Amino acid sequence: MIYLEMFWAFFQIGLFSFGGGYAAVPLIQSQIVEGHHWLEMSQFADLITIAEMTPGPIAVNSATFVGQQIAGMPGALVCTFGCILPSFIIVLILSWLYMKYRSLRTMQGVLTGLRPAVVAMIASAGVSLLVLALFNSSLFSVQSSDFRVIEAGLFVVCLFLLRRFKANPILIIFGSGLVGTLFYLAAQKLLII
Amino acid sequence: MEEKSVKDQSTLRVCWQLFVITFTLSASTFGGGFVIISMMKQKLVTKLQWLGEAEMLDMTAIAQSSPGALGVNIAIVVGYRIKKVWGALVCTIGAVLPPLIVISVISVFYNEFKDNTYIAIALQVMRAGVAAVIFDVVIDLAKSIIKTKSVLWILMMVIAFAATCFFKVSAIIIILVCGMIGIVHTTWENKEVKS
Numbered sequence: 001m002i003y004l005e006m007f008w009a010f011f012q013i014g015l016f017s018f019g020g021g022y023a024a025v026p027l028i029q030s031q032i033v034e035g036h037h038w039l040e041m042s043q044f045a046d047l048i049t050i051a052e053m054t055p056g057p058i059a060v061n062s063a064t065f066v067g068q069q070i071a072g073m074p075g076a077l078v079c080t081f082g083c084i085l086p087s088f089i090i091v092l093i094l095s096w097l098y099m100k101y102r103s104l105r106t107m108q109g110v111l112t113g114l115r116p117a118v119v120a121m122i123a124s125a126g127v128s129l130l131v132l133a134l135f136n137s138s139l140f141s142v143q144s145s146d147f148r149v150i151e152a153g154l155f156v157v158c159l160f161l162l163r164r165f166k167a168n169p170i171l172i173i174f175g176s177g178l179v180g181t182l183f184y185l186a187a188q189k190l191l192i193i
Numbered sequence: 194m195e196e197k198s199v200k201d202q203s204t205l206r207v208c209w210q211l212f213v214i215t216f217t218l219s220a221s222t223f224g225g226g227f228v229i230i231s232m233m234k235q236k237l238v239t240k241l242q243w244l245g246e247a248e249m250l251d252m253t254a255i256a257q258s259s260p261g262a263l264g265v266n267i268a269i270v271v272g273y274r275i276k277k278v279w280g281a282l283v284c285t286i287g288a289v290l291p292p293l294i295v296i297s298v299i300s301v302f303y304n305e306f307k308d309n310t311y312i313a314i315a316l317q318v319m320r321a322g323v324a325a326v327i328f329d330v331v332i333d334l335a336k337s338i339i340k341t342k343s344v345l346w347i348l349m350m351v352i353a354f355a356a357t358c359f360f361k362v363s364a365i366i367i368i369l370v371c372g373m374i375g376i377v378h379t380t381w382e383n384k385e386v387k388s
Binding site for chain 2: 014015016017024046050051054055056057058059060061064065068069073076077080083084086087088090091092094095096098099102105106108109110111112113114115116117118119120121122123124125126127128129130132133134136139150151152154155158159162163166169170172173174175176177178179180181183184185
């Protein structure tokens, strides 16, 4: 019975979380903390921290975490399945419509109009991430005193490697983590001495 | 060898490659769905040439118009486009497995993980690399919009950027408005051709 409840709770989270990322957080909170009391508020805050520190979407991460806490690995699987099932069905229907009708003029019109918008949204996501990397704050609360030299240097070098040498993005991400951490530790050592 | 067109390869082979691609991308994606999209574009459009650039943008729009996580949705559309329902299934599993494994492990060792300084520093500096990956892709995409030399599309791109970045307008509104403008533009063009 608990499996069915877990499945249904995460099915709703998957179905109503439009906009992705943090848009899902209040929805998850109302289901998990207030609705079913599966997690305490402090546990929920921990969950958001973990979700932020690890790869993967917040909704999937919380489904796995909550499922694990309540019923171990089978619980994690049930919650995760419930969470992605709505997207799976809806995305499949939309993709099918897209393949079938994309040569229609009206559909062409819609798609051509959407292209600049999609580029703009990706760019916007890039800017907020860059601000977070360089100032560790959001765009509206940037202070020049928070500027991080190591991250700025890393960003420039990485972008150069990607543009000039078409470097592998996965290597760039992990490489920047490794090199950046070494620089930080070296900087700390120098300051102490 | 890898650059062979998708059609010349067996379904099993393509599905395995799709699984490997979505799994590795999902495992290394810190920072949300747009990072996955940027990396997928790099891999599937620029490198393997399985998809066109315009198609990739259309699929991003589909992924954004559906509920759920962007990173999972884009995997479903791409999988379906390349190998129908099997492709979609394989890509979904590939995209979901890494967070499932990572979170399961972490939920056991949470306290040790949270208090580790090295992990905290690495996760902070890694954001610089992630931002560089997104910017690299944005430069390519923006170039292709500018190359259309259409004042309308370039202006729409700039306004949509300002709206999302500075005014926090939601993605759904941007998609609806730009889709409408697209329809009106096409109907207008049709009328001009007829008269």
